[in-house]
Each structure stands twice: as structure tokens, then as C-alpha cells.
Amino acid sequence: MLDDRDHQLLTLLQDDADRSVADLAERLALSPSACSRRIQRLKDEGYIARRVALVDRKRINLPTTIFVLVKTARHEKGWLEEFHAAVGAIPEIVEVHRLTGSVDYILKIVLPNVEHYDTIYKRLVAKVSLADMSAFISMETVKSLTAVPTRYA
Structure with missing residues (x-):
């Protein structure tokens, strides 16, 4: 406690x-x-998982954020393992969340520019079959925190 x-x-x-x-x-x-x-x-006790340095993305030429909504027709174990391996192998994909509703996953991708998204798209679809991918370019980051509230523990 x-x-x-x-x-x-x-x-x-x-x-x-x-x-x-x-x-x-x-x-x-x-x-x-x-x-x-x-x-x-x-x-x-695992409350502190690790200590990291937060890198300024603009300084390292990764100012662009793209969110990609992914739909798949497949949900079997083999496909899930392929998908996890595929997104894990692409360092520009910094977050992946499995969702409820009509979209299966959302990916957060950081890139030097919008044009570079095509490279990531091709790398991902070469490794795993997807039913649909829709990309959304972030125009402005309104809120982005790494800290979480601690009062729930």
C-alpha cells in the first residue's frame, strides 16, 4: 500500500x-x-517500471505524428503473433493499442515528414495482411504527458 x-x-x-x-x-x-x-x-514492488530520458523529437528530426487505424479480418493466434512481430520491428511505430468497436488497432507513428509514411506503410503490409489502414496526420499536439496520476494505487 x-x-x-x-x-x-x-x-x-x-x-x-x-x-x-x-x-x-x-x-x-x-x-x-x-x-x-x-x-x-x-x-x-514494480511501481517504477524503468527510468528513461525523453528525447526532443524535433531536435532529432521526428516532428511528424501520424495515427493509423487498422482493421483486420483475421484474429487467429498466428496472425496476432505476426502482427505483434511486424509492429515491434518498426521503430517509428511507438505505440499500438488494440481497440473495441469497428477498428481493431490504432498505431502512433513518429516520422521526419508525412512523405515517409509510405515507407512505413510498405514495410508493414509486406509483413502482415490487413483489411484496411487509414492514416490521420496530427496537426497539433494539444496534450502529451508521460506522467500518470499516482493516487489510484
């Missing part, structure tokens, strides 16, 4: 995982050793 300090700690780490233990401890009114133990416990 997480207490208020655990929730605060998770929120602070999501905001900036490079914060020093001393800074975190001060903000939480803990000793550095107690704070360090809490961080380790949160890792051990």
Missing part, C-alpha cells in the same frame, strides 16, 4: 527522474537514506 509520501515521490520522479535523492528527501521531509530506501522499494 502506498502512502502520501510514496505518491509524492512517484509524482516528483515522473516530473524529473534526474532529481537527486537529497532534493527528493528535502521535498518529502525525509532523510536521504529513507528516501533512497523508498525509491528502491518502489522499484522492487
Whole structure:
């Protein structure tokens, strides 16, 4: 069970995982050793899955986001394994979600430009059969967070 300090700690780490233990401890009114133990416990218990660096996509020439809605006529295990392998092998596909309703999957693809989408499209359809793919170009990112609310744990 997480207490208020655990929730605060998770929120602070999501905001900036490079914060020093001393800074975190001060903000939480803990000793550095107690704070360090809490961080380790949160890792051990799986609340902290990993620590990563967020790269500025514009600086590395990946400013374009395209969402692709995928429909398939196939749902058997073999096809699902092929699909998972195909999307897993394309690094520009950064998210894949299986959906309810009339669309089976939504893919989030990051690219240097819109024209590059055709390359990704051809790579994907060469690996797995799909009934329909519809692409939607993101014109503006209104909200994009990596942090999640911590109060539900």
C-alpha cells in the first residue's frame, strides 16, 4: 500500500527522474537514506517500471505524428503473433493499442515528414495482411504527458 509520501515521490520522479535523492528527501521531509530506501522499494514492488530520458523529437528530426487505424479480418493466434512481430520491428511505430468497436488497432507513428509514411506503410503490409489502414496526420499536439496520476494505487 502506498502512502502520501510514496505518491509524492512517484509524482516528483515522473516530473524529473534526474532529481537527486537529497532534493527528493528535502521535498518529502525525509532523510536521504529513507528516501533512497523508498525509491528502491518502489522499484522492487514494480511501481517504477524503468527510468528513461525523453528525447526532443524535433531536435532529432521526428516532428511528424501520424495515427493509423487498422482493421483486420483475421484474429487467429498466428496472425496476432505476426502482427505483434511486424509492429515491434518498426521503430517509428511507438505505440499500438488494440481497440473495441469497428477498428481493431490504432498505431502512433513518429516520422521526419508525412512523405515517409509510405515507407512505413510498405514495410508493414509486406509483413502482415490487413483489411484496411487509414492514416490521420496530427496537426497539433494539444496534450502529451508521460506522467500518470499516482493516487489510484
